[in-house]
Amino acid sequence: MSGVTCRSGWEVGRVRDRVAIVTGGGGGIGAEVSVELARRGAIVVVLDSGDGLRGEPLGERSAERTVRRIEAAGGRAVAAPISVTDADAVRGLVAETVARFGSLDVVVNAAGIVRFPRIGDAAAEVAADDWAALLGVHLGGYLTLLAAALPRMTAAGYGRIVGVTSGVGLARTSVDGPAYGSAKRAVAALTWQLGPVLPAGVAVNALSPIAATRMVTEGLVAAGADPRGLDLSAMPQPEHMAPAAARLASEEFGWCRGRVLFSAGSELSLIAPPRLVEAVATGGAGAAAALGALARPVLAPAHAQQRSTGGSNPRSAPLAAVPPGSAGPSGSAEPGVRACLVVGDDRALADQLAAALAPWGYTTAAAPVGVTGTDDAATGFAAAEQGLGRAAATTAAGLGAVVVIHGADATSPGGESGGDWRAILASHAGTAATILGHAAWSRAAARHVAATGRALRVVHVVPALSPGGRSAAQAVTQLARSVNDTPIIPTASNPGLLEFAVSAESPHPADRVGLVELVASLVAAPDTAALAGAELVVRPGWLGLRAHPAPAVTASLAGAELGPWTDDVLRDALAPFG
The missing domain is CATH 3.40.50.720 (NAD(P)-binding Rossmann-like Domain)
Structure with missing residues (x-):
């Protein structure tokens, strides 16, 4: 032939x-x-x-x-x-x-x-x-x-x-x-x-x-x-x-x-x-605290249109160094005192998040991820459902959000591949387990909303310092997009389930401040609901929004x-x- x-x-x-x-x-x-x-x-x-x-x-x-x-x-x-x-x-x-x-x-x-x-x-x-x-x-x-x-x-x-x-x-x-x-x-x-x-x-x-x-x-x-x-x-x-x-x-x-x-x-x-369409500085005095004020004029329109809306008239007034919660996207946090369950093994980051959410009126509880690998998927999914149920039952304020911080990079430095294809393949050894960990808590949240009729926000944070971590972050973003397109009791007064995803791509401790403030805004600020399913990223000195493929x-x-x-x-x- x-x-x-x-x-x-x-x-x-x-x-x-x-x-x-x-x-x-x-x-x-x-x-x-x-x-x-x-x-x-x-x-x-x-x-x-x-x-x-x-x-x-x-x-x-x-x-x-x-x-x-x-x-x-x-x-x-x-x-x-x-x-x-x-x-x-x-x-x-x-x-x-x-x-x-x-x-x-x-x-x-x-x-x-x-x-x-x-x-x-x-x-x-x-x-x-x-x-x-x-x-x-x-x-x-x-x-x-x-x-x-x-x-x-x-x-x-x-x-x-x-x-x-x-x-x-x-x-x-x-x-x-x-x-x-x-x-x-x-x-x-x-x-x-x-x-x-x-x-x-x-x-x-x-x-x-x-x-x-x-x-x-x-x-x-x-x-x-x-x-x-x-x-x-x-x-x-x-x-x-x-x-x-x-x-x-x-x-x-x-x-x-x-x-x-x-x-x-x-x-x-x-x-x-996915290509970068908006970037926001996180360095400098007050920059992290002002993140919430950028959601409405900058990030939300870019996500909705899948392109930058800059390049013409300025979209926001000069940003003042103000504490989070007092100058959020619409001037206040979600009404009422609520609770946020923080899931992950990085206790220091969980403590930072608790401090960032306090001015918004949120209390926090902590839980381990509960999923260790693909062979333990059933156990991990069950553990997530039980963990979320316990948090909801023991929180007098009412559970309003879940933050899941999970990925191989969180506990072991994956590092860059150095342009070596062997290293890229090796870095994907834990990618499926990372995706499963986030999927377990996503399903638990969906079941909770379906059973209780109460609104819930889920923020997925995927450490993405290696190629495998970045693949996991993209997969988890796709998960969040699919969930947001699935109607689970959304009404005019109850948004049902909203899921967000953040790819954490900076190894520097200083950039945790921007990451924490971004996550706190996604949890607590009303206007950040428009960023559900967005391809959000935190890099050294800045955070940004990428367009979907x-x-x-x-x-x-x-x-x-x-x-x-x-x-x-x-x-x-x-x-x-x-």
């Missing part, structure tokens, strides 16, 4: 004689990508465990079915009926592939599962084992594959890796599946950080596809659609995703590294990572092949980013 040639004579997406592993290759998009790569001349190893859409063991021979399709068309393929979550099996498959075919040139990680909530509101009903399973496949499986494949590729000086993320982890949210969206955001964040530091010849990118797959069908059914009346024929089909994946896997596309591309078949979009440019294909013209579009769009 040969590469595909268009009418103008140039060859499109060269993968001839390249050796590829496609995970999830037994069905859906993974199967179509496997067939397309083989059609273009690649030797394809089809990896698929034969499990069901929820990850339930079915023992289906789905990998063999795809191999038969490829062989019937004259291509070359072998089946690998293993799971991406089996680290030993994945490492063995990579070694066996190289020994048998001489190289491993391409990896497309399309394996995935989905688990939608069974009953009630998604934020309150996603089970601990569902969270652990989704993170285990989408993030853990991808990390396992990267750890096995990248050493081979970097040693050979050539490789193409295509991860698969999702629009509901990027520009959109999923009210039916906050766990799925959070896992997919972590994949995108890993891609953005890993791609630029790989050696020449090796490229990692990610594809965000949308197609009429079983996953989409189950999502619609979970949302209440009648499966007998579903007609998804107008949506892009799985086979429409294959050309974009093949382009990312091709020899010509090695110039592009660390990017996320959305495909709808007839359209291809470059997804820009979003399409930077879209190429309308109109039936044309992806090739030099789409590469030119992407290069032009990437030029401002350097």
Whole structure:
């Protein structure tokens, strides 16, 4: 079989004689990508465990079915009926592939599962084992594959890796599946950080596809659609995703590294990572105390419009050095004395937060995080629910907020990666556990609001000094966005559940002052409700707001092949980013 040639004579997406592993290759998009790569001349190893859409063991021979399709068309393929979550099996498959075919040139990680909530509101009903399973496949499986494949590729000086993320982890949210969206955001964040530091010849990118797959069908059914009346024929089909994946896997596309591309078949979009749109100084006398006054004129409009609103008339009067609480966004704190539960193992930071909340009329109570790792998810989720229940029952003032300070960087210095891809992968070892820790308290809060009808604010603080910490911070922000899009008793007088997320990216003790004042404002000030779900960050000497991931440019294909013209579009769009 040969590469595909268009009418103008140039060859499109060269993968001839390249050796590829496609995970999830037994069905859906993974199967179509496997067939397309083989059609273009690649030797394809089809990896698929034969499990069901929820990850339930079915023992289906789905990998063999795809191999038969490829062989019937004259291509070359072998089946690998293993799971991406089996680290030993994945490492063995990579070694066996190289020994048998001489190289491993391409990896497309399309394996995935989905688990939608069974009953009630998604934020309150996603089970601990569902969270652990989704993170285990989408993030853990991808990390396992990267750890096995990248050493081979970097040693050979050539490789193409295509991860698969999702629009509901990027520009959109999923009210039916906050766990799925959070896992997919972590994949995108890993891609953005890993791609630029790989050696020449090796490229990692990610594809965000949308197609009429079983996953989409189950999502619609979970949302209440009648499966007998579903007609998804107008949506892009799985086979429409294959050309974009093949382009990312091709020899010509090695110039592009660390990017996320959305495909709808007839359209291809470059997804820009979160980018800074507003920054506020936290150094100097009175700067931290004045943070609350900036929420209404600066941060809230930027979050609502996803862009800076500066550059014209000044948006705020000169900021005076005033104590927090007396000059908040609307001149006062939330009415009445309330309590805030501070969850975390950093007692010094908890004490600082208690002091900052006191002028706002808040008392504080403390609790440990309660989640130690993915193997302890059920215990951790139960501990969070019990801990929040105890705090609510023993607080005479009424529980008004929960602050969760949790992440691997909080207890062990992860440090910067120094531009080393091995260090980036290693720093992600605790990322899933960090996400689970925040998810546990998020679900406990959602259940509390659903049961009591009382409003509650949750502020997630993720220490993000390492690449793994930054991926966790983005995933937790996506969690907060999904929860805020899930209606849990919101009324004109009761906002229900509001969640915020802060990525703490400064190692300097002095910057804790700005972090604490920001968190206190999110807990207590009425006007900061507009920042729910915002991508907030604290850096050395300043804090800021980043825009959500979003399409930077879209190429309308109109039936044309992806090739030099789409590469030119992407290069032009990437030029401002350097």
